[in-house]
Amino acid sequence: MKYLHILMLCFVIDILYSQQVPDLEFAPEITNKYEGVIYVDHAHNNFHRIDNRFKPFANVLKKAGYSVKAFENPFTEKNLKDVKVLVISNALSANSKSPFVTPTESAFTNKEIQNIKNWVAQGGALFLIADHMPFAGASKKLGDAFGFTFYDSFLFDKRNRGIFDYTEEENELGVHEVINGDDKSEKITSIRTFTGQAFKIPNKATSILKTNENLVVFLPDTMWRFSEKTKRFPAKNMSQGAVMKFKKGKVAVFGEAAMFTAQLAGKNKFKVGMNAPEASQNYKLLLNIIAWLTK
Numbered sequence: 521m522k523y524l525h526i527l528m529l530c531f532v533i534d535i536l537y538s539q540q541v542p543d544l545e546f547a548p549e550i551t552n553k554y555e556g557v558i559y560v561d562h563a564h565n566n567f568h569r570i571d572n573r574f575k576p577f578a579n580v581l582k583k584a585g586y587s588v589k590a591f592e593n594p595f596t597e598k599n600l601k602d603v604k605v606l607v608i609s610n611a612l613s614a615n616s617k618s619p620f621v622t623p624t625e626s627a628f629t630n631k632e633i634q635n636i637k638n639w640v641a642q643g644g645a646l647f648l649i650a651d652h653m654p655f656a657g658a659s660k661k662l663g664d665a666f667g668f669t670f671y672d673s674f675l676f677d678k679r680n681r682g683i684f685d686y687t688e689e690e691n692e693l694g695v696h697e698v699i700n701g702d703d704k705s706e707k708i709t710s711i712r713t714f715t716g717q718a719f720k721i722p723n724k725a726t727s728i729l730k731t732n733e734n735l736v737v738f739l740p741d742t743m744w745r746f747s748e749k750t751k752r753f754p755a756k757n758m759s760q761g762a763v764m765k766f767k768k769g770k771v772a773v774f775g776e777a778a779m780f781t782a783q784l785a786g787k788n789k790f791k792v793g794m795n796a797p798e799a800s801q802n803y804k805l806l807l808n809i810i811a812w813l814t815k
Contacts, residue, residue: 539786542575546782546795548803550584551705556814559591559603564611564627567655568777574609576782576794580803581810595632600639605813609649610777612658620743624657624672637665640769645813647772649780653743656717656775666766667722668773674738675718675731675755675775682715684760685798686729694728698763698772698808706808712799714792716776718758725764728805729774731755763812772809780806 558581560570570578570590578588591606593599600606611627628636640646650659650670657672664670676682686692688709693699699708711729718731735755740746761774774780779802782795794802 540573540783540792542573543782543784543791543793543795544575544579546576546579547583548580548794550580550803550807552703552807553585554807554811554814555585556604556810557587557589558605558607558810559589561606561608561611562590562592563594564608565614565616566608567610567612567651568649568781573783574777574781577609577780577806580794580806584807584810586810595628595635595639597635597638600635600644603639603644605645605647605810606636606639607647607649608659608662609780610651610655610658612654616654616658618743620654622653622657622672622741624654624660626661627658628662630661633662633665636662640666640771641767643768645770645772647774647809647813649774649777651716651775651777653717653740655777656719663719663773666764666771666773667725668762669720670775671717671719671737671739673717674740675716675760676736676738678734678736684713684735686711686713686760692730692732694726694730694762696726696728696763698728698805698812701804701808702811706804708801708804708808710798710801711805712779712796712802713760713776714778716760716774716778718755718760719762719773719775720757721759721762721773722764725759725762725771725773727759727762729759729761731758731760763809770813772813 568574613625660670733756739751
């Protein structure tokens with residue numbers, strides 16, 4: 521019965537997410553101003569692009585002073601040469617199509633992964649977002665290149681819910697400048713995420729969103745399909761968001777994408793993302809991450 525409940529819950533979530541439209545009225549007050557060019561990957565069958573589901577992501581950054589551009593080319597040494605900050609959100613291989621079943625094909629060629637790794641090592645800043653299955657699986661090899669272990673999975677709590685609040689009060693937020701900010705107005709005390717995946721981080725990384733044994737990693741064979749036989753394990757000592765310096769560059773890795781956008785879902789226009797009342801500090805985290813990457 522418990523896993524039937526998960527199946528029904530996921531069915532509802534799947535319908536809501538499939539009917540999402542960007543909330544173009546979301547416009548938080550931003551007093552601090554920044555500068556720089558942020559490129560967002562559009563070349564890898566991305567579920568989130570700045571001309572659709574990630575438009576609120578781009579709008580927040582533009583309001584803060586950044587220039588936001590689509591990156592529409594393969595990851596070659598030449599194409600990456602003049603890029604300072606690159607955002608990759610929920611990439612998929614060109615062959616991906618529903619129903620999504622394991623194993624998930626990599627969204628990137630081995631050569632592209634090596635080019636990204638070299639680019640970061642030489643001073644590039646990568647913001648990698650890989651959500652629940654199949655997005656986690658599609659970015660697994662890229663995560664591996666930097667020492668992050670992705671699971672092609674879903675993250676739920678013990679009540680089978682997929683919405684999580686990470687708070688300073690519960691010691692679930694990491695100690696880092698992307699949480700503390702540069703001044704009091706940028707300080708973060710609570711972040712909400714919406715399902716996604718949890719992953720293991722390398723020793724040199726700092727976990728920003730710390731998961732624990734009260735969260736469970738589910739490993740279904742098919743997207744949104746669960747049963748009593750579905751493999752699972754506690755998410756103890758894992759992370760849903762982490763940052764790390766890598767040689768001359770920087771990497772920010774997060775296992776959930778909706779937290780960085782603003783969507784209206786379903787007929788009732790349910791708010792999912794930065795526009796949700798419980799996620800009022802999420803846009804600050806986005807700004808703090810980008811500010812850290814651009815420094």
